Amino acid sequence: MPTHVPDIVIGRLPLYLRALEHLLKEGREITSSQELGERLGYSAAQIRKDLSFFGEFGKQGSGYRIGYLAQELRKILKVDREWPVVVVGVGDLGHALVRYAGFKPKGFRIVAAFDNDPAKIGQQVGSLVVQDSRLIPEEVKRLGVQIAIIATPASAAQEVADTLVAAGIRAIVNYAPISVKVPAGVRIQYVDPAVQLQRLTYYL
Amino acid sequence: MPTHVPDIVIGRLPLYLRALEHLLKEGREITSSQELGERLGYSAAQIRKDLSFFGEFGKQGSGYRIGYLAQELRKILKVDREWPVVVVGVGDLGHALVRYAGFKPKGFRIVAAFDNDPAKIGQQVGSLVVQDSRLIPEEVKRLGVQIAIIATPASAAQEVADTLVAAGIRAIVNYAPISVKVPAGVRIQYVDPAVQLQRLTYYL
Incomplete structure (x- = not known):
């Protein structure tokens, strides 16, 4: 394993993996950096x-064996196992995330969902029951979870992030439309549905 | 306006804009490429x-006027106006997107939602009533919409994309966990909640 790989490279590997999985589903066995590049909009x-x-991962001129490369990428990304994940905030978006069927095949399972709204606590969402946010510290520790998704309103995001980090969370995907501060050593990814749209209008 | 700007640069502008908007909310007036870089994880x-x-956009040594730069970025990205957007697929995720409050301040308004499930057609979601997907061609034309969000299952995504493109849609955000083919001249952005998680586990 190399000592340091740029974050931007790591950020692209899941896209390569996804393209390889699509090729496998199409029944393909061999691909090339050219073909992958064309599918993804990167150069070979x-x-x-x-x-x-x-x-x-491939011999000069003979391309990549898709199944093998996909498995190697899963190992590199450490998604050749199942990671437990907690979701905080069970509004519309949190609800959709808890029930999202796409996590399991990619190496993730939502194991707990939290909200501070008494009307939501106790509600069944998918196979989970929404728990009181005050239980985050003990539940995160009990379940040994390192990954959390924040789907709260912007106003609650920093406090929730602080609670999660204190409980032992080391990686966060933040859907709240605000930047939050986390200590060095905790990774954070932002997802903003409006940003995706703003990447398109330039071209219209 | 320059003749050609790399897609990757256009992709970063919404992130700069978001960081500037956060600074404005904090009451700030001037920033620097150093500060923006630190907030976003890019070099100055x-x-x-x-x-x-x-x-x-800034004078050497005196930084950027935040309000001015934000306004210029909005013009470049063409989000200094309001774009109508349609959503296809009103499952959990589509439901969340139709009701998402974060689009309006960023220049977007969901003007119609479609599904092919008779149990969903006619349902009220936020301020909209879910319409039959068969109405996509006439509604997209009538409303003059160029942007669509696909939030259907993977199995329906290609057919929906074809219908949207034929109706005049020129930019698509695809939440369905599958690549779809669109003609040259139609832009597509993929959003995959699992990919965001896969970008984190490498570091754990």
Whole structure:
């Protein structure tokens, strides 16, 4: 394993993995950096360079064995296992995330959902019952969870992040439309549905 | 306006805009490429280079006027206006998107929601009534919409994309966990909640 890989490279690996999984579903066995690049909008050279951080995955001129490369990427990304994840905030978006069927095949399982609204606590959402946010510290520890999704309003996000980090969470996906501060060593990813739209209008 | 700006640069502008809007909310008036870089995890040089595609936004050594730069970015991204958007697929995720309060301040308004499930057609979601997907062609034309969000299951996504494109849609955000083919000239952005998680586990 290399000592340091740029974050931007790590950020692209899940997209490569997804493209490979689509190819596998189409019944394909071999692909090339050219084909992957065309599917993803990157140059073939970029893909070869990114993968070269982790070793040699294809023979010159004969392409990549899709199943093998996908499995190697899963190992590198550590999604060749199942990670438990908690969701905080069970409004519309949190509700959708708790019930989202796409996490399991990618290596994740939502194991608890929290809200501070008495009307939501105790509600059944998918296979889970919404718990009181005050239980976050003990539940996160009990379940040994390192990953959390914040789906609260902006006003609650920083306090929730602080609580999660104190409880032992080390990676956060933040859907709340606000930046939150976390200590060094805690990773955070922002998701903003409006930002995706703003990336398109330039071209219209 | 420059003739060609790399997609990756356009993709970063909404993040700069969001950071500037947060600074404004904090009551700030001036910022620097250093500060923006620290907030966003980019180098100051990267930010200066990206902005230089579009002109001179700050004086050497005196930083950027936040309100001015935000307004200029809104113009460049064409979100200094309100774009109508349609949502197709009103499951959990589509429901959350139709009701999402974060679109309006960013320049977008959901003007119609479609589903092909008879149990959902006619249902009130937020201020909209879910319409039959068969009405997509006439409604998209009638409302003059160019942007759509696909929130259907993977199995329906390609057919929905084809229908949208035929109706005149030129930009799509795809939440369905599958790649879809669209003709040249139609822009597509993929959003995959699992990919965001897969970008974090490497570091755990």
